[in-house]
Amino acid sequence: MSGKANQFGDARSDWGRSSGDGETKEPKPPTMQRSRSQIATAYAPGVLLTWEGGRGICKSVPIRNDLKNTLSNTTYQMILDGIGETAESWMARVRVACPDAPAEFCLDTAFLDIHSGNAVVDSSRFAMTGPDVVGYVPYPLLYQCAECKSVREFRSVADQAVNGLPKCEGHVSRWMQVDVVYAHWYGTVEPLSPYNYRFDNETQQVAALRTCGCGWPHFRLKNDAPVFAEWKYSCESCKEIRDLEKAEPNVLEKLFIQQQRTGAVFQKIQTNMLPVSYRASSTFYPQRANFIELKSSAVVDLMREARQEELLRELARLHRIPIEEPSEEAIRAAVEAADRSSEWVEYCDYIDMLQVRAARGDDTRRQQQAINEIRAKWFDEDIIEKGTVASSGVTRAVAVRANWTRRYDPVRLTIEHAAFVDEHIRGGLETKKAVDVMHPDVTLSSAALIREELERYQKAVGEVLSLTGVEQMVVLRGLPICDYSFGFTRVSATPVYNREFQNRNVPMPVRLVAFDPLDDGKRPIYVTQQNNEAIYVKLDEARVRRWLAANSVDDLPPEGVGLGRAYLESYEDFGPFLDDFKDKDRQGRERRLAPFVYMLLHSFSHQLIHSLADASGLDRDGIGEYLFPADLAFTIYRKGMTPDLGNISAMWRNHAMDFLRRAVDQRMLRCGSGSLCDSRGGACPACIMTSEVSCSSSNLLLSRSALKGGGGPEWEAGDMADLVGYFARRLDK
Structure with missing residues (x-):
């Protein structure tokens, strides 16, 4: 047990005080501040926590803190794409072990299209949130007197604030929160109360049973035994003994209705929740991911089905695949045949201007853009045929990649690598945010100051890189990492929980749950961004x-x-x-x-x-990896969201060899x-x-x-x- 009841139960001025017209105010949770990483994980909404000294158990709840104008459109879409991939693969893994599991047993409705039963991440259901503050409310609202073992449960914080805890007869009351809860793989956590649920055939709904069979509502919890299996409840009136057993109401209702429709009989182990300490990790497993941020919109835009032709051409450029273009003479004939001779003249003028400016060494981007726009217009209007990429295999890959697992999709990773190199390697080398290890600056190696030492350094490093087949190695000093958390699971961190029953393991579907909704019904996604050090390697x-x-x-x-x-x-x-x-x-x-x-x-x-x-x-x-297989490259990076202390730069400076x-x-x-x-x-x-x-x-x-x-x-x-x-x-x- 932990926490005194009067910390919550007697603080009526703070929780649900009655207004002048007799109505009870909606309780507003107090807030606490922790590190951004802690709030996104260890204190995320749904976590059960206690304060220093073990005085009072609470549950964290979300507080609105929108990230406005801080996330680029590319980062925003990459977060949603990542969550979508997680939801899809989560459901797929559940279905392998539990093929008959209803869709809502696999995914929270925030990740689900209830009509098709498919995993869908709709941006309108979520809010990107800064993990700077989180609220908390007392939970569980189940108390036991340490003297007489009697228990009392409140349905809400306001109910507790209004009614308070009774005084026991014959002794001083010592009410304390019961620090054991019920948890279920559906994502539910409930107080360890003696009350259960039953399915009502008339209403086709689950109803709460809040009394003993004799009609008395109060029980005593016999919890002196060291294991939960030996804990019992007894009715204060008729002394009837009952085990710790409580069904998950949503699962119970769904399985009963399914049983009536199909005749499929379910077992209690599918519905019954597990008693666990609120401190146990099994009460909350945060779901999080991270990725390298990129500014280029191409990593998102070119992935759309309508952009397949542009994607194919970009792959051809990056991997030096020839494109069989129509000749200039064929283009001229097609344009003139379409009675567009004036456009051909304009096109030729731009080509002449480009050649003149290129000969002088002037910027030709404006002329090249105009030429590309005119050609694109002719392509779109079917005046001329587009060039053909000389690789049927790559063309096939672009056509079928929609069914590929996103994480390993080499087409997507090729586009991401191109943006990565442009922004973080070439751009980083220009801005001194990246350093090629063969050409170190003084902060990466003291050898950079002395020519003879630099030559010895380059020879030693170059020999090892050659032996390991590395073409290029770059230390990145400020690689932007985006870390986000979007939900949780209970009982198991994986999509399937194997419950032991009669000497066999029975697979149970673990539900991926989004964080509790904000005041407007949207589910928060906690996003943290930080520049961390990394090493890029190309073979x-x-x-x-x-x-x-x-x-x-x-x-x-x-x-x-x-x-x-x-x-x-x-x-x-x-x-x-x-x-x-x-x-x-x-x-x-x-x-x-x-x-x-x-x-x-x-x-x-x-x-x-x-x-x-x-x-x-x-x-x-604390070290992450990102592979670009078609480009024979990868990067390893520090994942932490705590201040970067330059570990990788210091490592190279002191222990490179x-x-x-x-x-x-x-x-x-x-x-x-x-x-x-x-x-x-x-x-x-x-x-x-x-x-x-x-x-x-x-x-x-x-x-x-x-x-x-x-x-x-x-x-x-x-x-x-x-x-x-x-x-x-x-x-x-």
């Missing part, structure tokens, strides 16, 4: 090609065709859970380019995360649990795995053998040759 394409060839990857493209283009052409959807790449008794999959490239980048990323954590003192779980050498150190490349991963071609927590919260791919498509060589991944056939590691000396030029 040497020639070495990657040699690595793929050494491992006999089937769809390696011919010379002259870039690996990025080949990745897009050969990619098949990985799926939301990478099921095809789980260890399932040697599935016998062939060695294909896309999964092998992804596995290489993912394994390299994890290797550097471990090296960075060891060299900088950062927590591994140690950090780099760890990547190829044979001791660091061995599995810490013996030869398990070395022989089986996988990874484990003792080597390069990270927590699933930090890993972008749930520690799948990950193998230390991709770097050092060894047994092939377990999704291959058992008789496949061992992998040649990316760091193997035979791959050196």
Whole structure:
């Protein structure tokens, strides 16, 4: 037990005081301030908390604090897209384990189209909120006298403020909150009251039972036993004993109605809530995510179905895919045939102006824009045919990508990488917010001040980068990270909770719940933004090609065709859970380019995360990763929302060579649990795995053998040759 009742129950002036006309005011919750990260997670709406000293249990509630004009349209849409992907994959995972679960058992209505039963994130249902303040209300409103064990429950804060707690007979009352609650995977938490629910066949609704069978409303809680299973309620009048049992009302109602319609019989374990301490983590698991912010609207706009043609052309530009354009003579003939000769003259004038200005070294963007607009107009009006991208595979990818898992979609990631490089690499190098490690400034290396030392530094760093097949490595000093939380779950942090029943595990659908609504009914999304340090790595394409060839990857493209283009052409959807790449008794999959490239980048990323954590003192779980597979690049970054102390810059300044050498150190490349991963071609927590919260791919498509060589991944056939590691000396030029 914790918290004295008079802290809440007797504070009638603060909660629900009656007005002059006899009506009770709507109680307004007080507020508290914590760090932005804490309010977005540990104190998010729905959390049960207590104050220092354990005096009183409360539940946090949302307070309006709109983020106005602080989020770019791109960031706003990326948040909604991320939540939408989470909701879709959440429902898909529930349906795998519980195929008959109703849609509302999987997702809160805020994430659901109730008509189609599909996951939908409608922006009008949500409000982007700054996590600067949160409210709190007393909860649970269930009290027990420590002397006589009698319990009393109030239906609301106003009810408690008006009626107060009674005085016990024969002793001094010692009312205290009951610090155990009922929790259910539907997302519900209720006081540990003796009252239950029943389904009324006449009204077809669930009704609350608030008395004993004898009609008496009051009970005593016998809770001296150390385990909840031995706790009992007894009626103060007839002394009837009842177990701690309470149904979740929404689930009970839905299953009863379903049973009447279909005859499907349900079990009590589906409806009964679990008694847990309010302090237990199972009462609240916040759902959050983060991403790298980008200013370019292309990362959102080009993904729309109506922009497929522009998307295809942009992919062709980025991956050097030829476009078979109609000749100028064919264009002229088509335009004149459409009686648009004046437009052809204007078009030629702009071309002449562009050539003259280009010869003088002047800016030609205005002329090029005018030329593009005229050509686009002719394309849109079907006067001339658009050029054809010389890759049917990439054209197919653009057409079918709508069904791909967003997280691994190489088309989207290619566009994001282009924006990332433009804004944070090229732009960062110009503004000194990024530093190429081969050309350090004085804040990154003292060697930058002395020519001889700089040459020695560049030789040492360059040798290690060459050995590890890295074409470019850049330290980013101010990478904008957006962190957001949008809901929670109870009982389990994952979509499925396996409840033990009669010596078997029964899967239960865990509901993804949005935060409680604000005063206008919108659900808050807590958003925090911060610039953190990061390391960007781009691999040497020639070495990657040699690595793929050494491992006999089937769809390696011919010379002259870039690996990025080949990745897009050969990619098949990985799926939301990478099921095809789980260890399932040697599935016998062939060695294909896309999964092998992804596995290489993912394994390299994890290797550097471990090296960075060891060299900088950062927590591994506090380091995030973002992979751009078609561009053979990735970035690892500090995820924290606390002030950035320059850990990565300081690490490079003091331990650069140690950090780099760890990547190829044979001791660091061995599995810490013996030869398990070395022989089986996988990874484990003792080597390069990270927590699933930090890993972008749930520690799948990950193998230390991709770097050092060894047994092939377990999704291959058992008789496949061992992998040649990316760091193997035979791959050196």
